[in-house]
Amino acid sequence: MSFDALVQPFHYAFMQRAFIAALAVGLICSAMGTYVVLRKLSFIGDGIAHASFAGIVIAYLRGANFYIGAAVVAVVTAVGIGFVSRRGRISLDTTIGVLFTGMFALGVFLMSRQRNYAVDLQSFLFGDILAVQPQDLWLILALSIAVAVAIVAMFRGLLYTSFDPVVAQASGIAAPRYEYALLVMVALTIVVALQAVGIVLVAALLVTPAAAAYQLTSRFSPMMLLAALFGAASAVGGLYLSYYVRASSGATIVLVATGLFFAAVAVKYVVRARALSAPQS
Amino acid sequence: MRAPLTCAVGEAVATRDLVVRYDDFTALVGATMTVQFGEALGIVGPNGSGKSTLLKTLAGLLLPSAGELCVLGAQPRQLPPGSIAYVPQIEAVDWTFPATVWDVVAMGRFSRLAFWQRFATRDRDVVLRALEAVNMESLAGRHIAHLSGGQQQRVFVARAIAQEPRLLLLDEPTTGVDAATEETLRELVRSLVAGGMPVIMTTHDLDRVGEWFDRLLVLDRRVLAIGTPAEVVDSGAYAGIREHTHTHGHLRTDHEAHEAHAVHPEVRR
Numbered sequence: 228m229s230f231d232a233l234v235q236p237f238h239y240a241f242m243q244r245a246f247i248a249a250l251a252v253g254l255i256c257s258a259m260g261t262y263v264v265l266r267k268l269s270f271i272g273d274g275i276a277h278a279s280f281a282g283i284v285i286a287y288l289r290g291a292n293f294y295i296g297a298a299v300v301a302v303v304t305a306v307g308i309g310f311v312s313r314r315g316r317i318s319l320d321t322t323i324g325v326l327f328t329g330m331f332a333l334g335v336f337l338m339s340r341q342r343n344y345a346v347d348l349q350s351f352l353f354g355d356i357l358a359v360q361p362q363d364l365w366l367i368l369a370l371s372i373a374v375a376v377a378i379v380a381m382f383r384g385l386l387y388t389s390f391d392p393v394v395a396q397a398s399g400i401a402a403p404r405y406e407y408a409l410l411v412m413v414a415l416t417i418v419v420a421l422q423a424v425g426i427v428l429v430a431a432l433l434v435t436p437a438a439a440a441y442q443l444t445s446r447f448s449p450m451m452l453l454a455a456l457f458g459a460a461s462a463v464g465g466l467y468l469s470y471y472v473r474a475s476s477g478a479t480i481v482l483v484a485t486g487l488f489f490a491a492v493a494v495k496y497v498v499r500a501r502a503l504s505a506p507q508s
Numbered sequence: 509m510r511a512p513l514t515c516a517v518g519e520a521v522a523t524r525d526l527v528v529r530y531d532d533f534t535a536l537v538g539a540t541m542t543v544q545f546g547e548a549l550g551i552v553g554p555n556g557s558g559k560s561t562l563l564k565t566l567a568g569l570l571l572p573s574a575g576e577l578c579v580l581g582a583q584p585r586q587l588p589p590g591s592i593a594y595v596p597q598i599e600a601v602d603w604t605f606p607a608t609v610w611d612v613v614a615m616g617r618f619s620r621l622a623f624w625q626r627f628a629t630r631d632r633d634v635v636l637r638a639l640e641a642v643n644m645e646s647l648a649g650r651h652i653a654h655l656s657g658g659q660q661q662r663v664f665v666a667r668a669i670a671q672e673p674r675l676l677l678l679d680e681p682t683t684g685v686d687a688a689t690e691e692t693l694r695e696l697v698r699s700l701v702a703g704g705m706p707v708i709m710t711t712h713d714l715d716r717v718g719e720w721f722d723r724l725l726v727l728d729r730r731v732l733a734i735g736t737p738a739e740v741v742d743s744g745a746y747a748g749i750r751e752h753t754h755t756h757g758h759l760r761t762d763h764e765a766h767e768a769h770a771v772h773p774e775v776r777r
Contacts, residue, residue, distance in 0.1 A: 380623050381623065383618040383621065386615070386618075387615045389605075390601060390605050390607065390612070390615065391596075391600065391615070393569060393596060394594055394596060394600075394667075395615075395619075396569060397567040397568065397593070397594035398589065398590060398592070398593065398594070398616075398619040398671055398673075399588065399590055399591065399619045400589065400618065400619050441606065445608070445651040445653075446607065447605075447606050447607060450606050
């Protein structure tokens with residue numbers, strides 16, 4: 228393959244926007260995914276993504292930007308999940324199960340009542356990063372930067388409350404506030420990723436790169452950096468690959484991430500096997 | 509109407525008629541007690557007697573349903589960050605979390621640092637001294653999953669010391685640890701108390717209470733006795749607890765009872 232053929236995707240403005248969006252989505256999803264994996268919140272990620280469908284449909288019906296609709300519903304759902312699980316007598320996974328299916332059904336219900344809607348339902352479910360418009364890109368970048376700033380500003384509090392929320396709270400760190408802040412950050416991250424990978428696959432981009440990083444390091448900060456690296460590589464690499472194999476960009480991105488995860492598991496296995504077979508000094 | 513409870517001079521902790529409920533279950537019924545600065549108070553009692561509940565209430569993790577308390581001159585949640593160090597039982601966390609011994613002990617400094625403040629040389633010195641205090645400095649770089657139960661307990665205590673608290677609360681730190689760890693912890697507690705620190709600790713080990721504590725509180729959802737270990741032994745309440753714990757074979761841990769009562773381990777607001 229010639230050099231021209233390799234750089235061909237970058238000749239198109241829509242592909243340039245898609246690559247920038249993919250990079251932002253890959254970095255921010257995977258960095259946040261570190262908390263999602265360690266706090267065992269992957270079901271929450273899936274739930275918020277599905278719930279946001281109602282916001283997308285409501286925004287569409289009102290002629291508003293779908294990011295705004297998705298963001299409002301995702302944040303409200305995230306805070307609602309946090310509130311009910313903290314105050315209620317219902318377990319967290321039951322709460323998520325009830326809320327996300329209910330909200331998703333609301334989206335389908337509203338959509339089905341439209342006699343002749345022109346929206347491509349599949350692009351919401353499985354993502355269509357090639358359709359990112361300039362204003363979408365600015366929103367993706369602004370939300371990504373906001374989440375990144377929040378990660379840096381709350382780094383110690385989020386780390387402590389992820390490991391030991393009870394003792395962190397006793398020491399004077401407001402653990403419930405960090406919990407709500409984290410849920411809102413997860414919600415915004417999901418909104419950032421919706422157009423890239425879609426509702427159905429967004430949880431994979433949250434969980435898989437972080438889970439891959441978890442195989443290869445035993446400290447928190449390297450895990451977050453490695454996860455971000457894997458996420459960016461999956462998103463940019465997957466998009467690039469999808470151009471040549473003419474496949475769905477969202478699905479290709481998630482498949483690259485899945486491949487990286489199994490590669491990480493294999494590396495861990497080989498390293499451990501070598502360590503066990505090495506002569507004891 | 510009685511005057512609001514305040515801490516008298518020299519008192520680190522005071523409670524009056526403290527009642528704590530979990531939903532329908534009353535875990536603590538009318539507990540009244542005081543702890544002085546430079547004093548170690550041991551809390552003994554059978555499973556489900558409210559020992560952990562009392563510690564969590566003093567730490568501000570649970571709110572009393574009735575009664576009053578004063579901790580370091582204020583309500584626990586109104587104290588400056590870092591004032592209270594609480595050491596839970598080691599089962600409370602996931603030890604596969606990606607962190608080394610150093611990382612966990614360094615968390616003790618977090619409540620003392622605003623987000624813009626760097627982890628400075630002094631913070632590193634405090635962490636190192638805390639590790640040395642529990643003989644764990646040589647394992648600073650080890651992943652926490654690769655520690656024994658006694659070492660995990662020492663990491664928790666080091667994290668509490670690194671916080672430089674004004675009150676130390678320990679929930680059964682001697683449960684399931686080796687004799688060397690127990691002796692290290694006992695010496696550490698006694699040296700902290702000698703330096704003026706108030707220490708409150710729950711325990712199931714009824715044999716060495718005289719070596720650990722200045723005073724002993726016997727709890728069975730209500731305060732059955734409080735006084736020097738000798739006074740409490742003479743009072744007969746201690747014998748009852750001893751009999752109970754031996755009869756029911758629950759000398760090791762009250763984790764099960766604790767789980768049954770704590771509907772939600774974190775604080776409800």
